[in-house]
Amino acid sequence: MTTLSPIGPVAGQRKVRRATMNDVARLAGVSIKTVSRVVNDEPGVHPSTAERVLAAIDQLGFRRNLSARNLRRGSSTGTIGLVLEDVGNPFYSGVTRAVEEIARLRGRQVISGSSDEDPGRERELALEFCSRRVDGLLIVPAGLQHSYLVPEMRAGTPVVFLDRPAGDVVADTVLVDNIGGTVEAVTHLAAHGHRRIAFLGDAPDIFTANERLRGYREGCVRAGIGYHEELVAMGPHDESSVATTLQRLQSMREPATAVVAGNNRITVHILRALAGSAERPALVGFDDFELADLLSPPVTVIAHDASALGKAATDLLFARLDGDNSPPRRVVLPVRLVPRGSGEVHA
Amino acid sequence: MTTLSPIGPVAGQRKVRRATMNDVARLAGVSIKTVSRVVNDEPGVHPSTAERVLAAIDQLGFRRNLSARNLRRGSSTGTIGLVLEDVGNPFYSGVTRAVEEIARLRGRQVISGSSDEDPGRERELALEFCSRRVDGLLIVPAGLQHSYLVPEMRAGTPVVFLDRPAGDVVADTVLVDNIGGTVEAVTHLAAHGHRRIAFLGDAPDIFTANERLRGYREGCVRAGIGYHEELVAMGPHDESSVATTLQRLQSMREPATAVVAGNNRITVHILRALAGSAERPALVGFDDFELADLLSPPVTVIAHDASALGKAATDLLFARLDGDNSPPRRVVLPVRLVPRGSGEVHA
DNA sequence: ATAGGCACTGACAACGCTGTCTGTCATCGG
DNA sequence: CCGATGACAGACAGCGTTGTCAGTGCCTAT
Numbered sequence A, B: 001m002t003t004l005s006p007i008g009p010v011a012g013q014r015k016v017r018r019a020t021m022n023d024v025a026r027l028a029g030v031s032i033k034t035v036s037r038v039v040n041d042e043p044g045v046h047p048s049t050a051e052r053v054l055a056a057i058d059q060l061g062f063r064r065n066l067s068a069r070n071l072r073r074g075s076s077t078g079t080i081g082l083v084l085e086d087v088g089n090p091f092y093s094g095v096t097r098a099v100e101e102i103a104r105l106r107g108r109q110v111i112s113g114s115s116d117e118d119p120g121r122e123r124e125l126a127l128e129f130c131s132r133r134v135d136g137l138l139i140v141p142a143g144l145q146h147s148y149l150v151p152e153m154r155a156g157t158p159v160v161f162l163d164r165p166a167g168d169v170v171a172d173t174v175l176v177d178n179i180g181g182t183v184e185a186v187t188h189l190a191a192h193g194h195r196r197i198a199f200l201g202d203a204p205d206i207f208t209a210n211e212r213l214r215g216y217r218e219g220c221v222r223a224g225i226g227y228h229e230e231l232v233a234m235g236p237h238d239e240s241s242v243a244t245t246l247q248r249l250q251s252m253r254e255p256a257t258a259v260v261a262g263n264n265r266i267t268v269h270i271l272r273a274l275a276g277s278a279e280r281p282a283l284v285g286f287d288d289f290e291l292a293d294l295l296s297p298p299v300t301v302i303a304h305d306a307s308a309l310g311k312a313a314t315d316l317l318f319a320r321l322d323g324d325n326s327p328p329r330r331v332v333l334p335v336r337l338v339p340r341g342s343g344e345v346h347a
Numbered sequence C: 001a002t003a004g005g006c007a008c009t010g011a012c013a014a015c016g017c018t019g020t021c022t023g024t025c026a027t028c029g030g
Numbered sequence D: 001c002c003g004a005t006g007a008c009a010g011a012c013a014g015c016g017t018t019g020t021c022a023g024t025g026c027c028t029a030t
Helices: A021-028 A032-039 A047-060 A066-073 A090-105 A119-131 A147-154 A178-191 A207-222 A239-250 A264-274 A306-321 B021-028 B032-039 B047-060 B066-073 B090-105 B119-131 B147-154 B178-191 B207-222 B239-250 B264-274 B306-321
Strands: A079-084 A109-114 A136-139 A159-162 A172-176 A197-201 A232-234 A258-261 A282-286 A300-303 A330-333 A336-338 B079-084 B109-114 B136-139 B159-162 B172-176 B197-201 B232-234 B258-261 B282-286 B300-303 B330-333 B336-338
Touching: A021 A032, A021 A047, A032 A047, A066 B066, A079 A090, A079 A119, A090 A109, A090 A306, A090 B090, A090 B109, A109 A119, A109 B090, A109 B109, A119 A136, A119 A147, A136 A306, A147 A159, A159 A306, A172 A178, A172 A306, A178 A197, A178 A207, A178 A258, A178 A282, A178 A300, A178 A336, A197 A207, A197 A239, A197 A264, A207 A232, A239 A264, A258 A264, A264 A282, A306 A330, B021 B032, B021 B047, B032 B047, B079 B090, B079 B119, B090 B109, B090 B306, B109 B119, B119 B136, B119 B147, B136 B306, B147 B159, B159 B306, B172 B178, B172 B306, B178 B197, B178 B207, B178 B258, B178 B282, B178 B300, B178 B336, B197 B207, B197 B239, B197 B264, B207 B232, B239 B264, B258 B264, B264 B282, B306 B330
Parallel strands: A079 A109, A079 A136, A136 A159, A159 A172, A172 A330, A197 A232, A197 A258, A258 A282, A282 A300, B079 B109, B079 B136, B136 B159, B159 B172, B172 B330, B197 B232, B197 B258, B258 B282, B282 B300
Antiparallel strands: A300 A336, B300 B336
């Protein structure tokens, strides 16, 4: 039993060559093919032979080399590549979790990487994954150029974009209803009497930021309060820029009485900037976040489910792997406004 | 240029065989070895030849097969395996981010998986990663049995355990000062006059839960308030069990006036159970979390840095990969109490 | 003129595994 | 007693790369 072999400062003994099927075969006194049969649970091996082989495997600590196996078999490597913006962001870690979950059910491992909103990095990661011959690719696009993926897609690697669409290829995409979300946010605020509603969004070259801005604009028009350029501040934002912006918005001749935040980070920045200040504008944030309901006032948000997004994208990917070759689909997941208080403050 | 090739419903054209170096060689009119030289930036290729090869690569959308490369070269696969409890938990996603960051600097990809606290799953993941011949393994142990890793460690795969120690192998480990943390929490509460301090921890077979319980106990003794069995409730906990426990603690003849929460999830459950209730016990939570400072009252925590943990473990792993074969090390990272208000409530 | 060196290129084997095909028994029906 | 059958085992090739070694010219120094 391996379990009983002497354990100690293992770091001491360096680089014992890894056992191969050949080593196992020699020790068990069988051919390498028989070892392969045992390892792969193929039928046609005499129980007593199999037992000898298993003993040899255990004794040598053999573990089959998947590189070799994948190379030989040519088909699936049993891996899925996931390129996202930042695993550290709770939203994306929720997505990751969902992807992992489904991949697991389908016997796949997930390789992931964060692009940090850098198109070059996104490309580097995606192509690296392709070199590893992942079975499929899930990408949260950082850039607008995705033609680099065309050879990979042609070679049969399914690609699903999530959260944002691809720049210049036609492919499966799973999005959330960004426009509908901010329309609803503005409508909600207007219904509570607000006429000066500001929008703090991320950098406008980011798809979701731009869509949400469009929704904000449309919401303003629909609510009959008009669209005012001076009430909009697009990012990139950090804590201090958000604070400055809020001050500006509140010290206008006609101050903003309500704010729509373009994503979870901006919402948090706003909350921090507002902490302790008496004069709080009403607030609706895009993206739900943990503890939003426990703040005072509880934060009203446009909620959408990270795991639903991850699940939808992964399901789509596996459908492709299962042979579905219908035209590329675009799935738009609904969002919902969760009123909690911060958006129900009267003007 | 690949970039200009017709793009369309790519899903239509299935399974074009992937180009190999052989295909590239044939197209460029050179030998396969020359292609290999170009792809690997090896010297000794005439610029004009290289150009022809690169053109062929571009035309065919060739991307070298890393399975084959790794098999042939036998050395590094350029991957690191990361087994954690749940990527969805902000603490672990912080760890993941840090690991990824450092791996990236060292030219490695991260393959990760969540064990969900299931030892079998942990083992499955770790061994799967070994089959993929990861260069090293980072593991947040779910179980207490790790001798299954001995053959892998012998074969030269460095393993670093993080957040919790391994069960029965001697290996590098990075922990946080769990005992010191809860000692400090209790000391802090006692200093504010509390004598009935409760502890809500995770399942006691989890190392960190047990350590924190020990720290709690020691803190009580040191503070001279004694250790009372009835003030301790170990998990697993969910929202409703926490609520029930709190009610029990508050309706005792001598009610608990303060609570120490064993981890971030339990803290959140407590906050939710307490929401809106007038009679709030003082609270100190283990693990910092976003927005803790914005709650009312702001939540006092024992903070420790997820990214510091990830970084320390990964640094250690790379040191091993760089040839450091000193005896296994155990690193204990400091924690610090961040007073914010919830722990400063007077009894 | 010739040896030696340099710049460039290619043939070939092997990494560890699995698919295909072939071989060797023992057993069974007629 | 013979051929057919089935259960089991092995030989061999090849997946796509790269390391080793062996050319082939051409140029320079003798």
